Amino acid sequence: MIYTLIHIAVMVILAPLFLSLIKAIKMWLLFKKPLPLLQGYNDLAKLLRKEVIISQEASQITRIAPYLVLAPLLTALLFMPPVTKGEWYIGFVDAFTLTGLLALSTFFLMLIGLDSASAFGGIGSSREAFISALVEPGMILVIFALSLIAKNLGIAEAAIHLNTHFPTHHLASYTFAAIAFFILILAENGRIPIDNPETHLELTMVHEAMVLDLSGWYLALVEAASAIKYMIFATLFVSFFSPFGIGAPFLIALAIYLAKIAFLSLIIALIEVNTAKLRLFKVPNLLGIAIIFAFLSLISYYMLGA
Amino acid sequence: MTNLFIGLFLSTLITALLTTRLYRLFLWYGLNSIFLGLAALEQYKLLDDKALLISALLTLLLKGLLLPYLFKLFALKFHTERNIPPKIRLQYAILLIPAILVFTFYLINPILHLPGKNYISLSIASLFLSLVLIIEHKAIFAKVIGFLMMENALFLLGMTATEGMPMLIELGIFFDLLMAVVVINLLFEVEHA
Numbered sequence: 218m219i220y221t222l223i224h225i226a227v228m229v230i231l232a233p234l235f236l237s238l239i240k241a242i243k244m245w246l247l248f249k250k251p252l253p254l255l256q257g258y259n260d261l262a263k264l265l266r267k268e269v270i271i272s273q274e275a276s277q278i279t280r281i282a283p284y285l286v287l288a289p290l291l292t293a294l295l296f297m298p299p300v301t302k303g304e305w306y307i308g309f310v311d312a313f314t315l316t317g318l319l320a321l322s323t324f325f326l327m328l329i330g331l332d333s334a335s336a337f338g339g340i341g342s343s344r345e346a347f348i349s350a351l352v353e354p355g356m357i358l359v360i361f362a363l364s365l366i367a368k369n370l371g372i373a374e375a376a377i378h379l380n381t382h383f384p385t386h387h388l389a390s391y392t393f394a395a396i397a398f399f400i401l402i403l404a405e406n407g408r409i410p411i412d413n414p415e416t417h418l419e420l421t422m423v424h425e426a427m428v429l430d431l432s433g434w435y436l437a438l439v440e441a442a443s444a445i446k447y448m449i450f451a452t453l454f455v456s457f458f459s460p461f462g463i464g465a466p467f468l469i470a471l472a473i474y475l476a477k478i479a480f481l482s483l484i485i486a487l488i489e490v491n492t493a494k495l496r497l498f499k500v501p502n503l504l505g506i507a508i509i510f511a512f513l514s515l516i517s518y519y520m521l522g523a
Numbered sequence: 524m525t526n527l528f529i530g531l532f533l534s535t536l537i538t539a540l541l542t543t544r545l546y547r548l549f550l551w552y553g554l555n556s557i558f559l560g561l562a563a564l565e566q567y568k569l570l571d572d573k574a575l576l577i578s579a580l581l582t583l584l585l586k587g588l589l590l591p592y593l594f595k596l597f598a599l600k601f602h603t604e605r606n607i608p609p610k611i612r613l614q615y616a617i618l619l620i621p622a623i624l625v626f627t628f629y630l631i632n633p634i635l636h637l638p639g640k641n642y643i644s645l646s647i648a649s650l651f652l653s654l655v656l657i658i659e660h661k662a663i664f665a666k667v668i669g670f671l672m673m674e675n676a677l678f679l680l681g682m683t684a685t686e687g688m689p690m691l692i693e694l695g696i697f698f699d700l701l702m703a704v705v706v707i708n709l710l711f712e713v714e715h716a
Contacts, residue, residue: 389530396534505613506541512621513534520628520641521526 220304220467225294227471228452232444233257235451235482240415242486257444261437269433274334282332283431283438285325289318290445297449298376298456301470302463306373312360315372316353319405319449322442323349329439330427337419341426344497348412348423351504352405358511359398363457365518366391372453380460389521393514395458400507402450402485404500406443409489411500421494451478525569528562529642532679536652536672537620541613545598545605545664549591552668556586559675566682575682578693582678585697590671593704594664601711603664611659623651642683649676667707674700 234254241251253259271279296310323345330342360372366384367375384391404411412423419426428439455477462473495503532555539551563579566572598605611619627648631640653676657669674696681692 386526388524388527389533392527392530393534502541502613505617506538509537509541509617509620510534513537513624516621516624516628517530517533520624520645521530 218305220301221299221306223467224297224300224304224471227475228294228297228448229291229445231475232441232448233261235478236444236447238479239482239486239489242483243490246486246490261441264433264437264440267433269435271432271435272333272335272430275332275430278328278332279431279435282325282329283435283442286322286329287438287442287445289322290442290449293318293449294445296372297452298373300456300463300474301465301467302377303467308371308374310372311370312357312364312372315360315453316356319356319446320349320353322446326427326439326442329431333430335430337422337426337429340419341423341429344423345427348404348500348504351501351508352401355397355401355504355507355511356405358508358515359394359401362390362394362511362514362518365515366394376456376460377463379457380463383460387518387521390514390518391458393510393517395454397507397510397514398454398458400503400510402454403488404504404507406447406450408485410492410495410503413494421497448478451481454481525562525565525642528558528565529645529679532558532562532675533645533649536649536656536676539668539672540609540620540652540656540659541616543606543608545603545607545662546595548607548665548668549594549598552594552671553587553591555672555675556582556590559679560587562679563682574693578678581693581697586671586675590704594667597708597711598664604662607660607662607665609659610661611655619655620652623655624648627651643680646676646680646683649679652676663707663710670703671700 234257237252237254237257240256241254245251293315296307296315299306327342327345330338330345332338363379364370364375366387367378367382369375369378402408407414407424413421414424416422417425417429424443428436431439452474455474459477462470462477464470465473535551535555535558539548539555542548542551560579560583563575563582567575567579597603609616624645627644628641630647631644650673653669653672656672657666660666660669677696678693
């Protein structure tokens with residue numbers, strides 16, 4: 218019980234750290250002076266100190282929706298696979314529940330964008346709808362393929378099963394699922410080939426366009442939500458695709474888990490430095506590749522896993 | 524491990540189908556051949572067939588490293604257009620590629636009793652997919668790559684269906700390939716002139 222609480226608290230508290238880590242690695246690779254790793258917390262603290270200004274056009278939704286962006290993600294944190302064997306977990310949650318919770322959060326984010334009645338918010342919302350509609354089939358297919366490999370529909374149980382029975386007979390299927398899920402991480406968290414989180418250039422922004430009219434406490438909520446979303450995806454990725462170290466004692470297992478997430482952040486930063494942002498109309502191509510790989514992972518489970 | 528290499532073989536082939544850049548296509552072809560060679564090496568360890576070892580090493584060196592490099596040299600020499608958009612749009616490819624895979628899976632049902640039947644179905648699927656690569660491009664380089672990928676698929680088919688292809692056949696195919704590359708070079712010259 219106490220392990221579960223610590224795990225969830227660690228995920229919530231360290232979420233902004235890893236986004237800052239990605240940014241710091243990127244700046245370091247570009248020969249800039251890297252920002253301190255606590256920059257994410259400083260930004261949140263700054264936002265908490267500022268006053269809240271809400272557009273005249275906005276309705277009640279702008280006041281409610283930031284909480285509803287964060288709440289489904291916090292709920293999803295409860296369903297994450299455990300970091301160690303002694304930890305409690307919720308076993309019955311499957312791909313649909315998780316994807317539904319993430320989609321609910323995205324839905325309220327899109328409402329925020331539409332509610333401020335500015336043109337940018339509308340652009341951002343329509344783009345977000347466009348991207349997340351393509352992400353969801355891929356995500357469900359990937360998690361189902363993993364459930365097939367692990368022979369369990371529950372997310373947490375599948376991760377534990379992958380740890381005890383590493384799928385040496387289904388390596389191809391497993392690799393395809395990893396490729397597809399990695400593309401989905403990039404797409405769903407607005408990383409560079411899909412969306413650049415650092416610009417406020419009107420033609421390219423997706424996530425930033427939706428939150429343009431928020432300020433203060435509400436903006437802090439939405440920023441925290443995006444950090445936690447990255448944490449959810451990273452946790453799922455590392456516990457499915459490098460299911461090692463669950464057997465260790467709690468503190469060591471937690472350290473291994475955080476190291477794996479830091480490594481994933483390093484890879485994402487390397488990709489961000491080395492690629493240019495895709496044109497918006499090329500985004501379906503990349504996500505289509507993710508869907509093909511997810512489907513391939515399902516098919517090759519039957520075809521190659523003889 | 525054969526499982527993983529054949530899976531990666533298929534995935535590089537599919538990525539080649541979706542790519543729109545010429546040099547990227549050469550890279551995928553090279554990786555495709557390298558994974559094929561590694562699968563053949565695995566098969567060699569399983570069967571202990573010296574001929575397969577030679578074929579695998581030839582595949583790794585010639586097809587995996589030399590041919591992509593040569594193609595890049597050709598492309599540089601003839602100033603080929605490097606943007607090669609596929610004729611079949613991605614929306615249709617998403618449906619077409621899984622359909623081909625599932626179709627070949629049912630196609631080989633009559634020979635269910637063979638041990639490597641899943642690999643056979645995959646290599647026939649690779650044949651079809653390389654055919655798609657040939658018909659979806661107008662550029663001659665992409666057609667050539669499709670032809671070579673088809674040869675890779677044939678090698679995979681021979682390797683998995685017969686549990687180690689006779690060396691003679693594989694060498695024959697290699698010579699065909701060599702001839703083809705020479706002919707292709709001539710073709711490029713003609714197209715260029």
